[in-house]
Amino acid sequence: MGEFAIRLFVLSLLLFVFGAFSALCFSRRTKWANVLAHCSSFFGGLFGATTALFVLSTKHPIIVTAWTIVSDVVLRLKVDMLSAYFLFVISFVTIAVSVYSLGYVTEYYGKKPMGLLGSGLNLFVLSMIAVVTVDHSVSFLIAWELMSLLSFLLVMVEHEKAETRKAGYVYVVMTHFGTVFIILSFLTLFFFTKHLDFSSFTQTAAHLPASVKNIIFLLSLIGFGTKAGMIPLHVWLPRAHPAAPSHISALMSAVMIKTAIYGLLRVNYDFLKGGATWWGAVVLGIGVLSAVLGILFGVAENDMKRFLAFSSAENIGIIFMGLGASLLFRSYHEPLLGALALTALLYHVLNHAIFKGLLFMGAGSVLYATHTKNINELGGLIRRMPWTAVLFLIGGMSLAAFPPLNGFMSEWTTFQSLLHLSFSLDHPIWKTVGGLLAAALGLTGAFVAGSVVKHFGTAFLALPRTPHAAKANEVPLAMRFGMIVLACGTIAFGVWPGLVLRMTNRITESYFHQSLTGRAMLYIPFHRSAESISLGWTTIIFFAILLLLITLLRVWVGKSNNRYDETWNCGTPLVQTMEYTGTSYSHPVLMIFKRLYGIERKVEVQGEYAYYPKRIRHRLKTEAIIETKLYRPLILGTVWLSQRLRAIQSGNLQSYLAYMIITLIVLLLWIR
Amino acid sequence: MEQWIAMLLLISAIRLLQIRKISDSVSILAFQSFVLALTAGALWYQTKLPHLLVAAVLTLVVKAMIIPAVLHYTIKKIDVHRQVERVTSKYSSLLIAIILSVAGFYVTSRLHLPSTKFGAPYLPVSITLVFLGTFIMVDHKKALMQGIGLITIENGLFLVAQAISYGMPMMVELGIFFDMLVTVVIIGILSFRIHSTFESLNIEKMSNLKG
């Protein structure tokens, strides 16, 4: 049976390779390249997901050795439980994205080389799979940077735009900085364990002195955190994700940043096997910061994809909160709670992958149909694109963690983990903090809901604001189908948490020797009182009441006769310029958190008499405070210093000779 | 005797820093090389090693005659402005030269020469010559003077090679002489081209490539 899984896995990998090469070979024939690339990635994803499920159900890791890179560096893929879970996440999203891409890339026919685009997608997915499965630090780094590189190249697909180039640059540099920290953490491990393969890390790293473990933890946190997009290392994320073609943004936001979570879990659970209490506290702190600030920055955005990118930073924050709680429980030796928090974060990894993939595809569909991402130029799409609207709404509701969708389930588990920080840990600080964290999570959720309302409401409802929004058409079947796959996922994983628990339990068993029970209902047997939730039942009750309500109304009162008329607008007919825009929608929030946005507000009233102005210009300038206050001084300082230092290459030969002779004399004096 | 020769070499090097006209330098250089040849000859006389004689003759021919001739020809051909231009003033350059000499003597003071009978005083002088040669290159702004500084450095090298280790193996020595000749010729050629391109031999004009 293990043989079968290995074959399946290799087949899936080969399919991605095949997709990459066949797309390149057929790059002249656009259609062929499209179909070949995305069909093979579809099947690759399908087989990959099957492999993952197979491994998780048989509980036997599979190992595929590819080749030796150099001396003792072996490229070997090992799918253990953690890898299998992430493999599943990647493959599942890939399946949907592949289908979606079949339609979406037609947008680029004749504009961009389809062969490169198709093979880029395949290789990108392949590299992500490699990241979560390789078991040697060097091959990991290779896969990791390959992933970054390919995603960078895919971000640069529309490189004609200056902002894309800037985004790409910021992305590639920041991710490289992150990698440096990962390299350092691996090297530190190497320094103490004398080996570079993951299995020796697993065996020996747990017994390292605490200070070393602390260093490794911090290095890996910064390294992987950059990729994950944790605040304040997130600045690349809201630039790069929107700049990429939407199917790529879907992959990047939904899956790529999750590989960082994989890395953190690998290092902290597999290698270090937990550590000091403050680790959890640090991760929790970063998590709550990312979650709250991420969404607060996102609220101000009117660009759909930028908002979604910020929301990715926010969701990473939620995942980090789960991770922090889990680390904390681990250090307090609370296996059940640790397992709960770990489940929460793993669950959210999957859920976020699904709904964020769906939303990016939805935004992509809007982009495809209208060629703009700015919601202030949209409107009324619900009539022109009913499918996209519904699917986007489902994604949005899941993003805002509304029952009965999957987003709620993982948020609920995260809530429980956070609340039990105070309920179960007997330490005054955790008792206080747990509730605050939960409140912060609630704040985040409410802001997300508001932002979803803003984006959906402005883009899909009411009157079209521009002609291209008015002339939008529903997207091709393939794109809709790709979104439907994920939409089904959001519902299925919401109402039937057992599906996910069967996977996550394998992981919690290996790290905590604990598993959670649940099929339709998630049940956690705490020692005081058990907690449980069932969205399936909630849904049933909901629909029962709904049915009853409609029936009763029908029977007792009869059908409601609807008449259609103008919208009330103080008596004047409604035109699109009177509609509430995205900008004005987020205005109250901006005013409440003025400081955070560094708001510059300018109102210009034109006209002789202030009460009857001819025209009012209202200008609201926000600044990205982290960038202006943290990054810009750093960058400017570096550049300034470089310019000063460049003076040594003055162009004057004599000074060069002087440097030489001085060096020589100093050295001679030194050795004397 | 050796002390006197060493002094002569040193003074000639410092003198190169004090010249007014470029053409003066050629004769000083020829003198320096001549003294060098003399040293080699003296060593040959003392040790009776045949290749030292070859070295002495080569030095005399190549360094004291051909190279100055090439330089003289170049100077005449280009017709450079007579005045030399320096970075430092006359006195400060003298001061630095003295400091460099002290440094040269200082760094070599603890080195014990292996099995050498005669050349011991030459070691600090040769190192100092190397330093001073470099300083000549640093101090002078005229391109040609850098060639002269280079030759001073090489003279220092030769002094070490001849006086202390009684010369390098023959073949190597020939190679080195050949190399040096080619270097000077190429420096000459480049000087021509530079002069025709920049209409000056002042290397401060040649600082377009920076950063």
Place this chain on the structure above:
Amino acid sequence: MIDMGEVSLLLIIPLMTALLCWKINVRIGNKLQVAAALFNVVVGLFIAKNVFFHAPITGWHRLIYIDALSAFNVMLIVLIGFVASLYSVGYMHHEVAEKIIDAYKVRHYYLWFHLFLGTMLAVSVVNNLGFLWVGIELTTLVSALLVAFYRKGTSLEAAWKYLIMGSVGIAFALLGIIFLYLSGVDLFGESADSLNWTVLNQAAKQLNPQWTLIAFIFVLVGFGTKAGLAPMHFWLPDAHSQAPSPVSAVLSGVLLNTALYGIFRIYTIVNTTLDGKAAPYLIFFGLLSIAITVPFMLVQHDLKRMLAYSSVEHMGIITLGVGIGGALGLYGAVLHMFHHSMAKSLLFFAAGNINQKYHSKRMDRISGVVKAMPITGSIFLIAAFAITGTPPFNIFISEFTIMRAGFQSGHLAATVLFLLFVVLIFSGMMYYVVRMAFGEAPAKVEKKEMSRWSTVALFLPLIAVIVFGLYVPPFFQEIIQQVAVVLQGGKS
């Protein structure tokens, strides 16, 4: 076993090619020199193979000695030399067509170019440190003429600086070699053998440590100038940026290695004598070389200067690797030599195409290379990523090996600094690369690849850059291993 025939062939082919190309028609010369370079590749690789898999070659009264290190260098020179000569055809053709140079000058170019290759090969195969010195000085002279090839003000300036600094440096190195000779004089008496590397290496333990150290300092500063180690590297960006691109590729790709070869030959002896006390100097200069390029990478205007600074950086990395030492450090350093040669020559070829297409080396005038020249642009991008040590390209493997060696041998601070500088350099270089490679090309630039010659030449190093990043073949690892052993002083 191999006799001296092949070795003499190795040295004579470039010489003959040079003279022939000088005399005959350019059109025939073009093909002839490519064929000759290819033939030399065959000869070089044959020799190298013999050395690697049989034994070192000695001959001509022990004047010639080719061990794994020499053979490795020979291999690099013939390979890069071949690709550069292939590339030169298209490059020079374009320069003539654009009336930048006269047609007859191409013959001069080939003359000097092949002489240059010949001198470098000679440096690699001689046993005697004196001749090694002569050879390196000759490379300076010949390549200075190549740098001055365009006879513009800037190229003359660059050539002048190169020549002067190179000569001063080389003079210091000679002094060092003399001191080294002195250190062994007691042992061997005054014989030509006592300048022979093999002899010195065998007796390294008995040499006079005081003299060897001072010798090493002079050699380090001297050949270090030639190899572009900071703070003696100042000529390098000038020379490498002003030379014709194929020459820049050879300068960066092999000449610097050849100069390092000189340092390492002597270092191997000295380090044995001094019992490892020479290593910190290499680490220091290595790190300084990496560090000094950072500001020039962060703020730069000229494409080829940027690449030249990158060469300084990589020479620093190699030196650092050797300084860190140990089997792993040397292994990484040697591997890095190879990888750097491939990646950097590739980058210079691509840059040459870009310069010719855009008629400028100024980076702010270059944009949209991938649009104007899809193949060159993509390769340029790959090479740029490779040179900055991004996986999955070859440089990463060797850089990581060096870092690993650094951690293994406890040079933590040096390694961390190295990593920091490398990432700063990455961010500087990428800033410009992204701006150049992407975006819209200026309207006046014709959207077409440069000549076929110029494009084809890119592929050989490209293969090495990509393949070696993911898979270093076992036989090649064996080769590197042998070279590392030589660098360790013959003991494995």
Place this chain on the structure above:
Amino acid sequence: MVLQAVIIILLAPFIQGVIKKTKARMQNRIGPSIWQPYYDVIKFMKKDAVLSHHSSWLSIVTPYIVFVSIVTAGIFIPTYSLHNEWNFIGDVILVVYLFGVARFFTALTALDAGGSFGGMGSSREMALSAIAEPALLLALFSVCLSSETMKLPHLVVSLTHNGWDWFAPSYVLAFFAMLIVVIAETGRIPVDNPDTHLELTMVHEGMLLEYSGRYLGLMMWAAQIKQLLLLSLFINLFFPWGIEGEHIFVSFLLYVAKLLALGMLLAFIETMYAKIRLFKVPKLLGSSMILSLMAILLRVFE
């Protein structure tokens, strides 16, 4: 439980009527009849609806969703009895998020017709709710901390058995914190004015501006149920006495009595205060959060 659902649906207009009547009396008006909300609901149900040209199917669906999700949430809130066989389905987090669903759809549909007032109401509602939600959670948490569960019936049980002393300062602080949140969530003065007819000051009513007929009826009814539920929550967190009474009828009466008292208190507060400026509301809610935090701190460090 079906009974509980029916009771909350039916009782909600009554409480609204009581509040309105009390308020009117306090303002020296006679005011409408206590049963007026029932008449309104019945009337609205019978009327035809006028919808905007620009609105979509969302406008029709939303009232049902809002109504049903609030009723569903009501199942998980203890009212007059703690025996709830559906308890395993959810806890207070689910309740909060079900309210969230209702709010989400209300706010979304407010944008459907395209009018500025809907947008304004929606935008304000979502901004304020973002502050109100953590305040609610924090206030709830400050109470839950003693019982260590988020399941409401368990919570109430533990409150009745070993609950806080009314004299404990943390309890008092939590009480006031919760009160502020309840006022904000029910959309009453000083946060929002349910009786306003000035479009510019409306928040919740602004969102309902485009509704008419049955849809308006459902929305208003849903709002009343939500109000009832919040009050029940409040009652059972702070005055759970008697909920576990022997006789269910007694505990029901007690529950209604407590509702009436609380309703009157709300009416009183509403009469005493004026609506505050929109941008002052976050400060009010912030003070609620600070109160909760202090309650928690006192509780933890007691």
